[in-house]
Amino acid sequence: xxxxxxxxxxxxxxxxxxxxxxxxxxxxxxxxxxxxxxxxxxxxxxxxxxxxxxxxxxxxxxxxxxxxxxxxxxxxxxxxxxxxxxxxxxxxxxxxxxxxxxxxxxxxxxxxxxxxxxxxxxxxxxxxxxxxxxxxxxxxxxxxxxxxxxxxxxxxxxxxxxxxxxxxxxxxxxxxxxxxxxxxxxxxxxxxxxxxxxxxxxxxxxxxxxxxxxxxxxxxxxxxxxxxxxxxxxxxxxxxxxxxxxxxxxxxxxxxxxxxxxxxxxxxx
Numbered sequence: 330x331x332x333x334x335x336x337x338x339x340x341x342x343x344x345x346x347x348x349x350x351x352x353x354x355x356x357x358x359x360x361x362x363x364x365x366x367x368x369x370x371x372x373x374x375x376x377x378x379x380x381x382x383x384x385x386x387x388x389x390x391x392x393x394x395x396x397x398x399x400x401x402x403x404x405x406x407x408x409x410x411x412x413x414x415x416x417x418x419x420x421x422x423x424x425x426x427x428x429x430x431x432x433x434x435x436x437x438x439x440x441x442x443x444x445x446x447x448x449x450x451x452x453x454x455x456x457x458x459x460x461x462x463x464x465x466x467x468x469x470x471x472x473x474x475x476x477x478x479x480x481x482x483x484x485x486x487x488x489x490x491x492x493x494x495x496x497x498x499x500x501x502x503x504x505x506x507x508x509x510x511x512x513x514x515x516x517x518x519x520x521x522x523x524x525x526x527x528x529x530x531x532x533x534x535x536x537x538x539x540x541x542x543x544x545x546x547x548x549x550x551x552x553x554x555x556x557x558x559x560x561x562x563x564x565x566x567x568x569x570x571x572x573x574x575x576x577x578x579x580x581x582x583x584x585x586x587x588x589x590x591x592x593x594x595x596x597x598x
Contacts, residue, residue, distance in 0.1 A: 356389040365416040370445055375408050378569065380473075381586035384412050386550045391507035391593055397469035398422040400452070400499060402492075403431070403476040407438045410446070413472070414439070418447035424463060426471075427452050456480065459491030463499040471496045471508045477536070478528045478564075480481070489556040497596055506594040507540055508533055509551055511564045511587040526564030530590045542594035549591070556588035 366385045393399060395416050404410045404425050414423040425435050432451055439449045454461040458536060473496075480489035496506055498522070513519075513527035522528045533543055560566035562573050565589050 348406050352549065354447065354484045356386075356392070358385045358389045359394070361365075361395045361416060362388050362393070365412045368411075368415060370415075371382065371411045375411055378408065378586070381551075381568075382408075384409065384548045387507075387509065387548075387591060388412070388416075390548045390550060391470065391472065392505055393470055393472070393507075394509075395420040398424065398467060400424045400426050400463060400468045400471045402426045402454070402471065402473040402495075402496070403428075403479070404435065404438070407424055407562070409472070409474055410438070413440075414442075414446035421469075423449045425449065425467070426454050426461065427451065427501075428456070429453050454495050455490060456483065456488035456492045456576070457485065459494045459498075461495040462549075463495075463497055465498050466501050468499045468504060469501060470505045470507065471500055474509045475511060477510045477525050478522065479509060479524065481528055481532070482526075484526070489536055492537060493536045493542075497540040497542060500596045500597055502598040504596045505545075506537065506596070508537070508592045508594070509589050512552075512558070512590045513558075514558055517558065518528055524563060525558075527558055527587070530592070533592060534592070537594045543597055544592065545591040545595045547591060551589035551591050553585055553588040557584075 356409070362385055366369070393413070393416070397415055397417065401409060401413055401424070407411070410416055410423070412423065417423045425439065427435050432453060435451050439446060439451065452462045477489065480492055483489070500506065510533065511527045513521055513525065513529045515529055515531060519529065523534060530554070537544070551576055556567070565572040567581050567584055567587055569586070571581065584597070
């Protein structure tokens with residue numbers, strides 16, 4: 330009877346874990362998030378990437394709300410900014426987090442769309458020492474989309490860890506860190522993280538936990554089983570970059586954008 334009882338408990342626990350995972354994979358999409366993603370003001374080029382980047386599902390899984398203070402690390406040309414800044418307009422706050430050398434281009438990107446985005450803020454982070462101009466404990470959510478691999482490719486191997494420490498400091502207790510990046514299978518050589526643009530899930534978990542975060546969930550919404558992770562030009566071989574230009578372009582277009590993990594961490598209360 331004792332053996333049967335233990336087995337029953339284990340089965341129940343497994344079922345509960347499976348149900349929780351399913352709920353995380355299929356978080357309901359709010360009307361506000363859906364409207365931000367479907368906004369016709371978004372550029373056509375950016376909207377074409379939705380089929381690979383699943384912004385509504387990703388933001389819903391990460392629990393992003395219009396009332397949040399959202400910090401986006403390294404927004405680049407503003408692909409996610411076109412969704413996040415209007416989502417927070419009038420209710421929350423959008424903060425673009427960049428290195429000092431990225432301030433001018435980011436300010437211009439935001440200023441060009443100020444009427445649409447509303448009030449936004451540009452803050453800086455220094456990966457050399459882990460400091461940031463975002464006030465400590467002020468952010469509800471920190472998001473980084475396909476940027477951690479750049480931290481790992483830095484000449485200073487400590488930059489990634491210090492940047493994660495800065496993320497931790499700027500978040501409120503209970504706040505969320507969301508990470509999406511190009512997945513390097515755990516069975517492949519970790520040395521590829523320095524040159525391919527792909528990184529291991531375990532590497533991100535290690536960096537986050539070393540900074541104090543706890544893994545709260547993960548989703549396969551941005552997975553791509555067609556990606557073999559071994560392209561001659563690294564992840565940039567695939568769209569939208571097409572690093573090899575016309576060489577096997579149709580082949581890589583058929584693969585689509587990279588295979589990606591989507592991880593949700595929390596700063597303990």
